[in-house]
Amino acid sequence: MASVALALPVSVTPALATFPHPGTSHPAAGGVDQINVNTLSNLGYDPSTITVHPGDQVQLVVTQMANFEHTFVLSPLANFTFDNAATAANLTLFFRAHAPIVNLTVAGTVGAKAFANFTAPAVGSYEFVCIEATHFQAGMHGELISTTSTTSAPGTSTTVYLEYGAVAGVVVIVVVLIAVLRMRRMAPPSPPAASP
Numbered sequence: 001m002a003s004v005a006l007a008l009p010v011s012v013t014p015a016l017a018t019f020p021h022p023g024t025s026h027p028a029a030g031g032v033d034q035i036n037v038n039t040l041s042n043l044g045y046d047p048s049t050i051t052v053h054p055g056d057q058v059q060l061v062v063t064q065m066a067n068f069e070h071t072f073v074l075s076p077l078a079n080f081t082f083d084n085a086a087t088a089a090n091l092t093l094f095f096r097a098h099a100p101i102v103n104l105t106v107a108g109t110v111g112a113k114a115f116a117n118f119t120a121p122a123v124g125s126y127e128f129v130c131i132e133a134t135h136f137q138a139g140m141h142g143e144l145i146s147t148t149s150t151t152s153a154p155g156t157s158t159t160v161y162l163e164y165g166a167v168a169g170v171v172v173i174v175v176v177l178i179a180v181l182r183m184r185r186m187a188p189p190s191p192p193a194a195s196p
Contacts, residue, residue, distance in 0.1 A: 015052065033058045033120060037142075039106050041066035043135050045094050045128070048142035052120035062104055066114040072114065074102040074144060085112025091131045101126070121146050 021130055033056045038046040046065075062072045073091070075082075076098050082091065095103070101121060104114040123146050130140040 007148050008160075031056055035060045037062050037072065038065045039063070039070035039072070039140075041068075041128070041132070043138040043140040045072075045130075045140065045142045049145065050142070051145045051147060053148065054120050054122050056120045058116075058118050058120050060102060060104075060118070062106050062114045062116075064106045064108065067108055067110055069108040069132060070106045070108065070135065071132055072102060072104040072116075072128055072139070073100045073131055074118075074128040076101050076121070077124050078122060078126060081127050082129065082136070082141070086136060088131050088133045088136070091129060091136060095131070102128070103181040123147060143189060 031053075033052045035050050035058060037050065037060070039062060040046055060072075062070075062079070064070065073095060075094075082094070086094075101118055102183045104116055106112055106114045121144075124143040126146065128142050128144055129136045132140075
């Protein structure tokens, strides 16, 4: 019986692609970071921490999940946080003196969306806040982290999926291995060695 030799790779390392959860940017620097943030009725943002890469173009979508107005205002100052007692008037005065990177108002209708495109700032942490009366004091603020790292910042999550091509390659290898094993089972046994 003729034997068939199959060349199979010794190890297979599938290629990985990451796809962001809302609030997490695509990890490839020098590209476009797509950010989705929800404004909540319990006076919060979901997620409250988002990550971008310096210099990337950011496409931000803020979606209203409450039935009252919110804002999303992003501070231009790196590594600066507001005092927890800051009032809406204090925040408004601050943003008059320091033009925000993003200044969105989200209508008070569930499902309403507000959009902003901006260039991700230099490396650092930038606070975003809601300047509606009492919202910031109730905890409605978050953090945009601009980093050159390709790993997610604390509080963000990235789901890893196998790319289609890698999955197809693994499937082909498994099918070939199954076929080889079946061929070995169906091959007639070798005749016993003749005794001298």
